Amino acid sequence: MARRALLILIMLSALYPIPIEIGKRPRVIVRDFYHINVTLDKNGYINATLTLTYYNYIKDGLREIYFHIYPNSLYFRERGGEFKLLWVESEGIKLNYEIKGRDGSALEVKLPCPLPYGDRINISLGFIEKLPKMRDRYGMWKGIYALGNWYPIRAKLIGGYWDTRPYANIGEPFYSDVAIYEVNIKVPEGFLVGATGRLISVKRIGKWLMYSWLAENVRDFVWVASPYYLRLTKDVTVGGRKITLYCYCLPEHKEGGLRALRAADRALELFSKLIGEYLYPSFTICEVHAWFGGMEYPSLIMIASSLLKSKGKGLEIAIAHEVAHQWWGMMIGNDQGGEPWMDEAFAQYLTVIYFEKYYSKESKEVLDELIRIPYYNFIKFRPKADDRPYRSVWYFDSDVEYYIATVYDKGALVLRLLRALVGDEKFFTILRKVYEEYSLSIIKVRDFINLASEVSGTNLTGFFKDWLLSPGTASFSITNLSISTFKHKYLMKGDLIEVKGNKTFPLPVTLTFSSPRGEVRITVPFHYPLTPFKAELPFKPIKIIVDDDDLIPGKDGIYTYPGPLTKLASTVN
Numbered sequence: 001m002a003r004r005a006l007l008i009l010i011m012l013s014a015l016y017p018i019p020i021e022i023g024k025r026p027r028v029i030v031r032d033f034y035h036i037n038v039t040l041d042k043n044g045y046i047n048a049t050l051t052l053t054y055y056n057y058i059k060d061g062l063r064e065i066y067f068h069i070y071p072n073s074l075y076f077r078e079r080g081g082e083f084k085l086l087w088v089e090s091e092g093i094k095l096n097y098e099i100k101g102r103d104g105s106a107l108e109v110k111l112p113c114p115l116p117y118g119d120r121i122n123i124s125l126g127f128i129e130k131l132p133k134m135r136d137r138y139g140m141w142k143g144i145y146a147l148g149n150w151y152p153i154r155a156k157l158i159g160g161y162w163d164t165r166p167y168a169n170i171g172e173p174f175y176s177d178v179a180i181y182e183v184n185i186k187v188p189e190g191f192l193v194g195a196t197g198r199l200i201s202v203k204r205i206g207k208w209l210m211y212s213w214l215a216e217n218v219r220d221f222v223w224v225a226s227p228y229y230l231r232l233t234k235d236v237t238v239g240g241r242k243i244t245l246y247c248y249c250l251p252e253h254k255e256g257g258l259r260a261l262r263a264a265d266r267a268l269e270l271f272s273k274l275i276g277e278y279l280y281p282s283f284t285i286c287e288v289h290a291w292f293g294g295m296e297y298p299s300l301i302m303i304a305s306s307l308l309k310s311k312g313k314g315l316e317i318a319i320a321h322e323v324a325h326q327w328w329g330m331m332i333g334n335d336q337g338g339e340p341w342m343d344e345a346f347a348q349y350l351t352v353i354y355f356e357k358y359y360s361k362e363s364k365e366v367l368d369e370l371i372r373i374p375y376y377n378f379i380k381f382r383p384k385a386d387d388r389p390y391r392s393v394w395y396f397d398s399d400v401e402y403y404i405a406t407v408y409d410k411g412a413l414v415l416r417l418l419r420a421l422v423g424d425e426k427f428f429t430i431l432r433k434v435y436e437e438y439s440l441s442i443i444k445v446r447d448f449i450n451l452a453s454e455v456s457g458t459n460l461t462g463f464f465k466d467w468l469l470s471p472g473t474a475s476f477s478i479t480n481l482s483i484s485t486f487k488h489k490y491l492m493k494g495d496l497i498e499v500k501g502n503k504t505f506p507l508p509v510t511l512t513f514s515s516p517r518g519e520v521r522i523t524v525p526f527h528y529p530l531t532p533f534k535a536e537l538p539f540k541p542i543k544i545i546v547d548d549d550d551l552i553p554g555k556d557g558i559y560t561y562p563g564p565l566t567k568l569a570s571t572v573n
């Protein structure tokens, strides 16, 4: 299993000694350092300067550095957003730059001279923006200003090339390293600001307020501001550590805000126990007007107004999902655009686990409503759609339904199947190991497959090839049934077969035999394409159901004895 090389020890400054130890392997990681001063006015105009201190651990003689400038993407410009880069310099020397990427969301900054390996450079940029009027993670709507992905963020290399992949409306087309941010945010008086990290101070400057934030070990810095916000605060203990929860919401949604805080507290506590320590000093929920339910950022999530207003389970589902992202996507980084399964499926399935832990009875309901019904409906109505969960966000264009059904929902069903295959103990060990090895770093899907194989003691490459990298489901049924009596018992024999599907990795398949006198379940270690089984039963069954809990996605047989009625049952009733 490939492991990242030991990086060289560097102290960023006396203020920010960075050596950290992750898991058992001591690793020293160099962090980018962003210092940003930004002013937002009531009309949604932004004026900012940003200085990035960047350490070159890419190659000797680095000639350029790329940034993502998402506010300049065609998507936002077409919707009334504006982004203008005013200047780029390094220590007073003007630098050449070029706007790149097919939607204009990439920026190449040419360095004044080749940067040696291990050396650092300060790059400063001045820019102005106009927020588009839209209900989104970046935009303004009815007095709430959402500042997601709003500043030039350093790009990463993919296969030796700078990442210039465009912005995408659905999903999170983002891929970044953890960094340290010092951000001074100036807003008109009366505005409240929620942001990533810790609020250090608030100062009044004439008719303005300056909020100063420090955020360490985060992949991004997001903020949300509004003159209409009410701020709710809750001090809690998460995994033995004290942290502060904030909710910024409209006063009329206070009740929803309080429910959101309670759900966040419970989700943080559960996931820190199941996966690993929550590393940030605070967790903030910000109400926004949005087309989505929730949106994850480091130590801050955006939640749609409509959910804070509603009375149903939707709010708690969204909070659990977005809190799970604090581990999957935020602390444990991944290529969220290229391999969204690596964070979305985990956030989705951990939402079910949240309901399983806190409301055991409702977990099946949440599993069905959130995941199974949408997925099965999708494949029913769009049978020709390729449903493999391993896809990039760009593949789906703007087809949100397709994206959610495959990457999130089928993706979560793959994790549920993995859990059934390896058992609870190993499944949760896998999650903890991912955290130990990859927290504040980046995990690729291939690393996950290797790690899951290592922990489970089984080579799972074939499993993930079947379920993540290939489309389709698997349907099982039974055939050649015979029954005989034996010492007051019934001996039932038959063959379990795969009737439809393209899978090859052997899986355990449950058979449920029932009669008014009771129910017996056996698990058959199924090998493709056919496996004989035997069951000793204290009664003569009248019904046999294959894969009753639908652990293996796909329609399976229900056999009414004595036949010959064999049919493939609908997986969702």
Ligand SMILES: [Zn+2]
Pocket: 296, 321, 325, 343, 344, 347
């Ligand atoms: Zn998500």
